Amino acid sequence: xxxxxxxxxxxxxxxxxxxxxxxEPSTGLEVMKLVEARDDGNDLIQKMKQRLIDKRxxxxxxxxxxxxxxxxxxxKSVSYFLSPANVRDTAxxxxxxxxxxxxxxxxxxxxxxxxxxxxxxSDRGDYFMGTDFTFEDIKxxxxxxxxxxxxxxxxxxxxxxVWVVDAEPKTKxxxxxxxxxxxxxxxxxxxxxxxxxxxxDRKGRELKHLVSTGIQQIDGIWTATGxxxxxxxxxxxxxxxxxxxxxxxxxxxxxxxxRMIKRGYxxx
Numbered sequence: 001x002x003x004x005x006x007x008x009x010x011x012x013x014x015x016x017x018x019x020x021x022x023x024e025p026s027t028g029l030e031v032m033k034l035v036e037a038r039d040d041g042n043d044l045i046q047k048m049k050q051r052l053i054d055k056r057x058x059x060x061x062x063x064x065x066x067x068x069x070x071x072x073x074x075x076k077s078v079s080y081f082l083s084p085a086n087v088r089d090t091a092x093x094x095x096x097x098x099x100x101x102x103x104x105x106x107x108x109x110x111x112x113x114x115x116x117x118x119x120x121x122s123d124r125g126d127y128f129m130g131t132d133f134t135f136e137d138i139k140x141x142x143x144x145x146x147x148x149x150x151x152x153x154x155x156x157x158x159x160x161x162v163w164v165v166d167a168e169p170k171t172k173x174x175x176x177x178x179x180x181x182x183x184x185x186x187x188x189x190x191x192x193x194x195x196x197x198x199x200x201d202r203k204g205r206e207l208k209h210l211v212s213t214g215i216q217q218i219d220g221i222w223t224a225t226g227x228x229x230x231x232x233x234x235x236x237x238x239x240x241x242x243x244x245x246x247x248x249x250x251x252x253x254x255x256x257x258x259r260m261i262k263r264g265y266x267x268x
Contacts, residue, residue: 028149028165038192041247043069055235069251073098076256080265089264100145109261125179132229132238162186191222219247
């Protein structure tokens with residue numbers, strides 16, 4: 001879940017007060033294309049607090065800052081750990097391509113080793129820095145071309161109408177690389193954001209659940225402000241609180257390079 005995965009079409013106030021009428025998509029892929037195409041600004045700066053909670057209730061807290069920018073249908077993002085000291089300046093850089101034939105690029109900078117590790121496609125199912133999110137989860141959107149999408153139907157969550165969409169990896173190799181045999185998305189019909197995601201492991205067993213804990217409009221853009229990922233097999237949780245959102249500030253392209261993540265966060 002970039003953790004972004006959670007983690008937004010503008011809805012006028014008058015429309016919110018009127019009966020909801022939706023253009024119903026006919027396939028799961030059409031729903032996810034609506035998610036992919038929703039308005040999320042040209043670029044974004046945001047802060048993040050992570051709370052890692054083990055099965056005994058012990059908590060580790062971390063702080064991060066992230067930057068993202070659209071390049072047509074492609075996007076780039078970078079996140080830096082700010083605290084605590086043992087992870088400070090660890091950085092994650094992602095280049096997310098719309099072309100399904102092109103693998104996304106991801107790099108993890110480990111300051112203790114002064115080394116950049118490239119994340120290969122076979123590593124996408126690995127967990128990110130002890131959280132309950134994999135490298136695949138923290139991308140802005142899932143790779144639509146990797147899955148067969150099925151529109152299961154409609155439901156209601158917390159008074160919101162949602163489409164229920166199942167995603168199954170197209171090949172056994174993808175099941176192995178992604179770590180999932182199936183993922184189920186619950187997509188709000190009014191704003192085209194998913195507010196809940198269920199995951200099954202490679203063997204088809206219930207694995208974890210991601211639940212949105214906050215969505216609000218910021219600068220006219222529907223924005224995730226929190227989420228909770230729970231691994232039901234380990235009883236471990238990762239709680240995210242997103243804040244200080246700044247949209248469309250004109251971020252420099254130089255932020256999204258290997259050279260910059262080696263420097264650590266020095267301000268925008």
